[in-house]
Amino acid sequence: REEGIFAGGSSGAAVHVAVQLAKEVGKGKTIVVVLPDSGSSYISKFHSDEWMRDNGFAEDKGTGTVRDILGSKQRDVKTARKGDRVDQVVETMRGHGISQMPVVSEDGRAVGMVHEYDLLNALVAGKVKFADTIDAIVAPLQGALSLDTSIARLREVFAQDNVAVVKEGEKVVAIVTKIDLIDFLHRTAA
Numbered sequence: 001r002e003e004g005i006f007a008g009g010s011s012g013a014a015v016h017v018a019v020q021l022a023k024e025v026g027k028g029k030t031i032v033v034v035l036p037d038s039g040s041s042y043i044s045k046f047h048s049d050e051w052m053r054d055n056g057f058a059e060d061k062g063t064g065t066v067r068d069i070l071g072s073k074q075r076d077v078k079t080a081r082k083g084d085r086v087d088q089v090v091e092t093m094r095g096h097g098i099s100q101m102p103v104v105s106e107d108g109r110a111v112g113m114v115h116e117y118d119l120l121n122a123l124v125a126g127k128v129k130f131a132d133t134i135d136a137i138v139a140p141l142q143g144a145l146s147l148d149t150s151i152a153r154l155r156e157v158f159a160q161d162n163v164a165v166v167k168e169g170e171k172v173v174a175i176v177t178k179i180d181l182i183d184f185l186h187r188t189a190a
Helices: 009-025 049-054 066-070 086-096 116-124 151-159 178-187
Strands: 100-104 110-115 164-168 171-176
Touching: 066 151, 066 164, 066 171, 066 178, 086 100, 086 116, 100 171, 110 116, 110 164, 151 164, 151 178
Parallel strands: none
Antiparallel strands: 100 110, 164 171
16 A cells, blocks of 8 residues: 555565565665565455454554644654754753654754664764764654654554654654554543
């Protein structure tokens, strides 16, 4: 659905094995997988949301959007900028109890993320010092969503171990965490 690959169950199994193999061989390697079948024979089965729900493979729970989760929640997003010093970013993260921060340009466009883990590794390895800028450890922005993103898509972001960075256009307007989704589900429970 996301990539437009109309494949069958054997293809899914082949991709699953390729992903497991990729985890074993590590980064920097290329894994090639052949998709041995198409989805033509499965249109009325797992390519059907109704069939998936009826057979217990998909749930309707968690309907809604990121906007619903945020509601009227104040959106005070702590951000860093390229050129900020490591010690300043560490102090902001520590002071606000956060483990990652979006990195934005002068005009507020999201350009990446600084993760606590990357900071720690760079400091321990001596790749950066507290007086250095964060520029060398800014990671690509992953998990970017809009306010109208579905909760199902949000769960996919969380499954990839990303925090959800909510953008309007190119500007970061909110961060959604797993606990935010749990709180929303609790508030809306019947």
